[in-house]
Amino acid sequence: MKVVIADDEELARGVLREYLEKEPGIEIAAECANGFEAVKAVAEYKPDVLFLDVQMPKLDGFEVLELIDRQVAVVFVTAFDQYAMRAFDAAAVDYLLKPFGESRFRAALEKIKRRTGEIRPAELSTELMNAVRPAGEYLERIVVKDGARVHVIPAGKLDYAEAQDDYIALRSEGRTWLKQQTIASLESALHPKRFVRIHRGYLVNIERITRIEPNTKDTWTAVLVDGARIPVSRGGYGRFNSLIGG
Amino acid sequence: MHPLLHNWKASLLYLGAWLPLGAILGLLISVAGSLTALETAAIIVPVTVILAFVCLSPWYACRALPLRSTGAGRLLGQHLLAAMVVSAAVLMIARIVASSLSDVRPGLDKRFGGADPVLAAMVAMIYLLSIAMHYVVIEAQTSRRSELLAREAQLRALKAQVNPHFLFNSLNSISALTASDPVRAREMCIQLADFLRTSLRLGERASIPFSEEMELTRMYLNVEQVRFGRRLQLALDVEPACGECEVPALVIQPLVENAVKHGIALLEQGGEILMLGRLVKEGLRFTIENPYDPLAPASRSGIGLANVRQRLEARYGNAARLEVEASDDVYRVTLLVPVRVLPVRPS
Numbered sequence: 001m002k003v004v005i006a007d008d009e010e011l012a013r014g015v016l017r018e019y020l021e022k023e024p025g026i027e028i029a030a031e032c033a034n035g036f037e038a039v040k041a042v043a044e045y046k047p048d049v050l051f052l053d054v055q056m057p058k059l060d061g062f063e064v065l066e067l068i069d070r071q072v073a074v075v076f077v078t079a080f081d082q083y084a085m086r087a088f089d090a091a092a093v094d095y096l097l098k099p100f101g102e103s104r105f106r107a108a109l110e111k112i113k114r115r116t117g118e119i120r121p122a123e124l125s126t127e128l129m130n131a132v133r134p135a136g137e138y139l140e141r142i143v144v145k146d147g148a149r150v151h152v153i154p155a156g157k158l159d160y161a162e163a164q165d166d167y168i169a170l171r172s173e174g175r176t177w178l179k180q181q182t183i184a185s186l187e188s189a190l191h192p193k194r195f196v197r198i199h200r201g202y203l204v205n206i207e208r209i210t211r212i213e214p215n216t217k218d219t220w221t222a223v224l225v226d227g228a229r230i231p232v233s234r235g236g237y238g239r240f241n242s243l244i245g246g
Numbered sequence: 247m248h249p250l251l252h253n254w255k256a257s258l259l260y261l262g263a264w265l266p267l268g269a270i271l272g273l274l275i276s277v278a279g280s281l282t283a284l285e286t287a288a289i290i291v292p293v294t295v296i297l298a299f300v301c302l303s304p305w306y307a308c309r310a311l312p313l314r315s316t317g318a319g320r321l322l323g324q325h326l327l328a329a330m331v332v333s334a335a336v337l338m339i340a341r342i343v344a345s346s347l348s349d350v351r352p353g354l355d356k357r358f359g360g361a362d363p364v365l366a367a368m369v370a371m372i373y374l375l376s377i378a379m380h381y382v383v384i385e386a387q388t389s390r391r392s393e394l395l396a397r398e399a400q401l402r403a404l405k406a407q408v409n410p411h412f413l414f415n416s417l418n419s420i421s422a423l424t425a426s427d428p429v430r431a432r433e434m435c436i437q438l439a440d441f442l443r444t445s446l447r448l449g450e451r452a453s454i455p456f457s458e459e460m461e462l463t464r465m466y467l468n469v470e471q472v473r474f475g476r477r478l479q480l481a482l483d484v485e486p487a488c489g490e491c492e493v494p495a496l497v498i499q500p501l502v503e504n505a506v507k508h509g510i511a512l513l514e515q516g517g518e519i520l521m522l523g524r525l526v527k528e529g530l531r532f533t534i535e536n537p538y539d540p541l542a543p544a545s546r547s548g549i550g551l552a553n554v555r556q557r558l559e560a561r562y563g564n565a566a567r568l569e570v571e572a573s574d575d576v577y578r579v580t581l582l583v584p585v586r587v588l589p590v591r592p593s
Contacts, residue, residue: 009419011418011422011423011472011473012422014422015418015421018425034514055511055512057542058539058543060543079410079414080411080413080415081411097414098415098418
């Protein structure tokens with residue numbers, strides 16, 4: 001079984017290494033000190049299990065989860081975070097609380113072995129992130145994968161998102177990024193007064209809309225700052241008006 | 247005793263407020279009884295003085311009949327009865343004064359009789375008004391007292407708060423060291439115990455010398471330096487004279503913890519925390535600077551600064567300041583507390 005460890009603290013990685021080395025048939029493929037490295041290492045080594053710290057430089061554990069292969073089993077490792085613990089319990093995600101003993105660690109590993117091959121639901125990471133965010137606060141940035149690298153889009157720089165099958169296409173600063181996520185879950189994470197779902201397939205940054213032109217009786221077209229033209233449905237037109245009206 | 251009488255300034259103010267009231271009463275009876283100015287004054291001055299003291303008596307009645315737990319009928323009945331008794335008594339005194347003066351001022355008692363109903367009604371009204379005022383004062387007092395108690399309790403809770411995230415991470419570091427380096431594991435155990443013990447001890451006190459607060463901060467950083475290793479560098483520049491200054495307990499340590507948690511911990515290479523302590527005209531100025539990643543994932547627990555700010559506000563009002571500046575990659579927090587030479591004694 002191939003394992004990757006991601007924790008920014010050397011000593012914390014040491015505990016995992018110590019326990020893992022005693023287990024037969026385990027290979028530690030990589031140890032990472034930040035979220036970017038973790039995403040890269042998972043893509044490169046295709047491990048079976050990722051031990052993932054929640055608070056890390058560059059990307060936190062939830063953002064890493066969004067960007068990695070959904071077949072990799074993930075065990076979160078955290079010291080104390082009431083909200084995260086509640087979210088993990090609710091989503092039935094495996095986690096270890098620091099400090100943890102060898103027996104607890106082995107139990108987590110056994111559970112993983114029984115479940116290898118399972119694929120995580122695509123919405124899990126968004127659900128976790130929404131669960132740990134305090135009420136009234138919204139996503140400030142969106143992380144996307146750019147080949148092997150990670151790109152961060154600040155929420156204010158996102159022009160719009162377009163639904164494409166299992167993916168969403170994110171338009172920002174003249175470029176388009178693809179991400180495996182539904183448009184509804186992105187909508188639930190972003191500020192509802194800054195982003196409006198003007199169409200079933202489109203979520204638009206309200207600051208980017210210059211005007212709305214009538215099209216047919218029940219459809220309109222939104223024209224964005226960069227000239228992009230986006231269809232507006234009847235329901236979307238209502239949402240847009242109620243947002244700018246009050 | 248009535249709270250007004252505890253304070254001679256308040257008592258004077260209260261009596262002063264009776265001057266216009268007495269003047270109005272005088273005007274009313276002089277018109278109603280066609281009295282001269284001198285006759286009016288002779289009657290109204292003693293009446294007003296007596297009334298001023300009688301109107302303090304509802305303090306006891308109002309506390310015996312609290313608004314919330316007394317029925318409306320009983321409340322109204324008791325206070326109306328008292329108002330009638332007071333009105334009758336005051337009227338009797340006024341009559342005695344008038345009749346004793348009718349030797350020098352013939353017909354005064356007869357003429358004063360015309361002003362009887364006006365005076366009786368006014369006295370009853372003023373007395374009822376004073377009852378209402380007393381209820382307002384009592385209500386304000388209770389709500390202020392409960393607010394103070396709530397704030398005190400909150401401060402105690404805030405001070406006693408040792409960040410669980412820090413505690414569990416430190417225990418994890420110890421757990422890691424027990425296998426690889428038992429001597430350092432024991433050392434860290436002791437450092438953690440020192441920090442916890444000191445923070446509990448200092449948390450019980452309202453003010454402590456700045457030097458003790460810095461000592462606690464040092465203990466905290468000793469533990470964190472084991473956890474972060476080379477990632478956590480320190481630079482300290484504190485004027486020796488700062489050490490004697492009294493500061494609220496546990497105001498510096500949370501600022502340093504903030505710098506570690508939201509600055510150093512989110513930087514892969516870590517960085518240096520710079521602490522400056524200076525005595526300036528307005529008091530003690532403490533500055534803490536740390537590098538940070540402006541693009542770091544949002545942190546969910548930025549309550550440390552808010553706690554310190556609330557505590558400073560509760561204690562110093564506008565005299566203390568906590569300023570935060572964030573440039574591209576440096577985060578700076580400046581704390582200014584007025585210096586107190588003597589420790590504050592609870593009143």
